[in-house]
Amino acid sequence: MDPTPEQQTILEGVAGSDTNLQINAYAGCGKTSTLGLIERAVKGPTLCLAFNKAVKEEMEERFGANTTVKTLNGLGHSVWASTCSSRPILNTDKCKAILREKVKALGKEDRDAAWEGFYEILAAVGLAKSLGYIPEGKFPAAKRLLSRDELVGRLEEKPTDLQLALLDATLHQSILSAYHGNIDFNDQIYMPGLFGGSFPKFPLVLVDEAQDLSPTNHEMLLRMRTSRIVSVGDPFQSIYQFRGACQNGMGRLASQFRMTELPLSVSWRCPSEVVKNAQWRVPKFRWSREGGRVERLGHLNFDDIPPGSAIICRNNAPLFSLASSAISNGRSVSVAGSDLSAKLVGVMRRFGDSSLPRPAVLSAIDEWYFKRQEAGSKTAGDAAECMRIFANKGKDLGQAIAYAEDIFKQKGSVRLTTGHKAKGLEWPHVYHLDPWLLGDDEQELNLRYVIQTRAAEGYYEIESRNIEW
Numbered sequence: 001m002d003p004t005p006e007q008q009t010i011l012e013g014v015a016g017s018d019t020n021l022q023i024n025a026y027a028g029c030g031k032t033s034t035l036g037l038i039e040r041a042v043k044g045p046t047l048c049l050a051f052n053k054a055v056k057e058e059m060e061e062r063f064g065a066n067t068t069v070k071t072l073n074g075l076g077h078s079v080w081a082s083t084c085s086s087r088p089i090l091n092t093d094k095c096k097a098i099l100r101e102k103v104k105a106l107g108k109e110d111r112d113a114a115w116e117g118f119y120e121i122l123a124a125v126g127l128a129k130s131l132g133y134i135p136e137g138k139f140p141a142a143k144r145l146l147s148r149d150e151l152v153g154r155l156e157e158k159p160t161d162l163q164l165a166l167l168d169a170t171l172h173q174s175i176l177s178a179y180h181g182n183i184d185f186n187d188q189i190y191m192p193g194l195f196g197g198s199f200p201k202f203p204l205v206l207v208d209e210a211q212d213l214s215p216t217n218h219e220m221l222l223r224m225r226t227s228r229i230v231s232v233g234d235p236f237q238s239i240y241q242f243r244g245a246c247q248n249g250m251g252r253l254a255s256q257f258r259m260t261e262l263p264l265s266v267s268w269r270c271p272s273e274v275v276k277n278a279q280w281r282v283p284k285f286r287w288s289r290e291g292g293r294v295e296r297l298g299h300l301n302f303d304d305i306p307p308g309s310a311i312i313c314r315n316n317a318p319l320f321s322l323a324s325s326a327i328s329n330g331r332s333v334s335v336a337g338s339d340l341s342a343k344l345v346g347v348m349r350r351f352g353d354s355s356l357p358r359p360a361v362l363s364a365i366d367e368w369y370f371k372r373q374e375a376g377s378k379t380a381g382d383a384a385e386c387m388r389i390f391a392n393k394g395k396d397l398g399q400a401i402a403y404a405e406d407i408f409k410q411k412g413s414v415r416l417t418t419g420h421k422a423k424g425l426e427w428p429h430v431y432h433l434d435p436w437l438l439g440d441d442e443q444e445l446n447l448r449y450v451i452q453t454r455a456a457e458g459y460y461e462i463e464s465r466n467i468e469w
Contacts, residue, residue, distance in 0.1 A: 007034055010262050012228065014038050022210065022250060022259040023232040026285050027278070027453035028269025028426070033261075035206050037061045038230060047202040049075060051209035052424075068202070068361045072217055076188040079197035086181035094177065094184045095125050099170045110162055115350060116371070117163055124167050125174070127184035130214040131243025132194055133166040139175060142195045145215050156242070156455055157375035193219040200224075207231040210253055211238040212245050218252065227256050232264075236282050239420060240445045253301060267453070270428055274455050281449040294457040299466045300431070307413035310427040312451050314437035314444075316340060317385035318464050319416045321464050322433065323407055324389060329469045332412035336421045341408050344387055345401055354398030361391045361400055419451045430455035434464055 003011060007030075013021055025031035032055065039046055046067040050056035060067045066348075070078075074201045099122055103114040114121070118425040129436040131154060132145025148168075153158065157168065175195070178187045191197070205226045207213075210233030213221075221229065235250045246252055251469055254261060265284050267275055271292030271315050279285050305311070316337060349445075353362040366386045372380030390407075396468050415427065432451050438444050 003037055004030075004266060005039055005264065006115070006262070006264050009305040010034060010075065011037060011041050013260065013262055013426075014041055018228055020228060020257040020259040021230045022254045022261045023230070024235060024250070024261060025264035025336055026234055026267060027237065027449070028199050028267040029264045030266075030268050031208070031234075031264060032062070034264060035059070035068065035208065035230075035232060037254075038206065039067050039232070041064050041090075042066075042204055044203050046204045046206060047075075047200065047336075048206040049208060051212060055424075056209060058097050060297050061100055064449055069203050070377045071097070072213075072220065073185060073188040073372075074458065076192045076220060077183075079192040079199055079268065080188065081177070083192070083195075084179050084181050088183045090184065090188075091182055092184055093105075094308075095170055095174055096122060096189075098173045098177070099125070099166060102169050103330075107250075113160070113162060114166060116368075118350075119161070119346060120157055120372075120375075121166050121170070124159065124163070125170050126186055128153075128167065128171055129190040129242050130216060132190075132215045132219065133171070134175075134194065135172050138172055139195070145194070145219070154354040156379060157372065157377045158456065159375075163264055180452040189214070189216045189220060193223070197223075201226065203227045205229045207253075209233055210250050211235055212240050213249050213253065214244040215246055216244075218246065218256065219343075221269060223356075228231075229259075231259070233288075236442060236446050236449050239423060239443055240243055241443055252325050263266065267454050270453055271457065272430045273441055274453065274459050276451055277459060278452045283446060293460075295458075295460050297460050297466065299467045299468055300460075302326065302329070305414055307336060308427060309429040309431060310415040310417060310422065311417055311431045311453065312417055312422050312454065314419055314447065315385075316418060317389065318383050318434050318437070319418070320386050320389045322464060322467065323410065324393065324441055325467075325469065326412070327407075327410065332410050333414045334410060334412050334414050335406065335408055336415065336417035340386075341404055344383060344390070344403055348387060348390070348397065348404070349399055351451075352402070354396065356397040358391055358395055358400075361397050362388060390464050419447045422454050423450050426454050426456050428455070428457040432459065432461045435461045436463075441453070 004248050048059055048067055050059055050068045050071050053071060056069050056071050063069060091330055103111055106114055128151055133151045134142055134144040136148055178191050210231040211447040241247055260424050266288050268288050272287040272290045272337045273292035275287040277294045296343050323333050323335050351361060365384050369380050369384035390404040391400045438448050
């Protein structure tokens with residue numbers, strides 16, 4: 001395809017100066033295609049940093065021999081491989097194993113309290129790495145990006161002194177083991193970003209999904225020896241602050257590298273009606289084709305949902321409830337979120353023996369929820385409701401856990417997913433389930449826009465209670 005006027009302006013910006021550029025690309029506006037046009041227009045070696053493996057593979061098919069395509073994790077892995085004492089081996093359960101051993105070494109009272117908050121501590125360790133926290137007094141040569149108090153302010157729940165001590169101990173042991181090649185996914189960014197390493201030199205670096213970069217991602221880019229950087233992203237698709245993405249990350253990047261900003265505003269995915277429906281958030285959003293449908297449905301028969309559609313919700317519990325109803329009515333769906341299943345099952349196993357009867361399981365869920373709520377959790381309500389759905393499908397804890405594990409094994413033509421997991425994907429028809437669950441802060445408004453712009457043909461809003469069988 002010939003470049004659009006906006007793409008032509010971007011290419012002229014690339015060819016006509018050596019300025020760093022930031023491309024503000026809205027949903028479905030061809031950011032990968034535009035990076036491909038830039039890559040073909042540039043002479044000399046180029047490094048393209050993709051946000052995930054799927055995008056990396058797509059770029060490798062499109063781009064020429066002069067361009068090296070890596071994920072940010074892949075780049076970090078290769079840099080750390082030249083730094084640590086042994087060949088790095090990826091161990092996704094590394095911090096879980098370290099924390100487990102730390103908990104086992106505690107006295108009984110502390111051990112019981114630590115097991116209860118095990119997954120919250122583990123999540124805090126991961127967030128600490130994304131944000132660039134290093135335990136106080138440890139590794140003074142490394143670049144520490146925030147204090148412990150600042151880290152605590154970013155955690156979902158207020159940690160106890162015991163949880164903070166375990167967080168520091170786990171993180172300290174994780175860093176030591178990373179120097180010997182034992183790393184997890186977070187270490188691939190954390191270690192080279194803060195602890196050093198020799199980064200490759202490229203005249204031009206292209207950066208995808210700039211709105212999702214974490215502080216440690218930014219540190220990696222600052223450490224790179226490069227003449228020029230071009231980033232692309234959508235500031236209105238910034239929805240991952242809860243897992244460590246920078247607030248106003250694109251603005252921060254533009255300031256750090258003194259970038260000139262250029263727009264990419266015409267969507268090739270979303271037709272006119274879908275685009276108009278999202279202009280409340282992105283007024284300059286435009287379309288390449290007329291058509292599409294946007295409807296608020298008063299009722300919906302599940303059998304009328306076309307195969308290949310997606311049902312997207314802010315929370316997990318309404319999706320699990322819908323999946324349960326589908327199974328009960330002889331339909332099958334595919335549910336995204338096996339990582340959540342593992343976490344919820346891990347929590348439920350702590351409730352007791354598999355023979356624990358349903359009433360006792362429900363009481364244990366309530367007790368867990370109240371403790372998480374007291375600690376300030378914003379997601380405990382959704383998690384507790386998910387566990388209640390599982391508990392009510394069995395006579396005891398064992399059956400509840402089996403149901404939780406089985407629901408993700410379903411394979412159907414309709415995809416059930418949260419808005420956060422839907423980002424980067426698209427379907428012909430999108431059904432937004434219980435849209436009233438979304439809040440009104442910046443991240444929630446962005447999430448609404450993300451959900452609305454997954455639709456390539458039709459976008460529909462429906463409440464759970466209005467779905468018929």
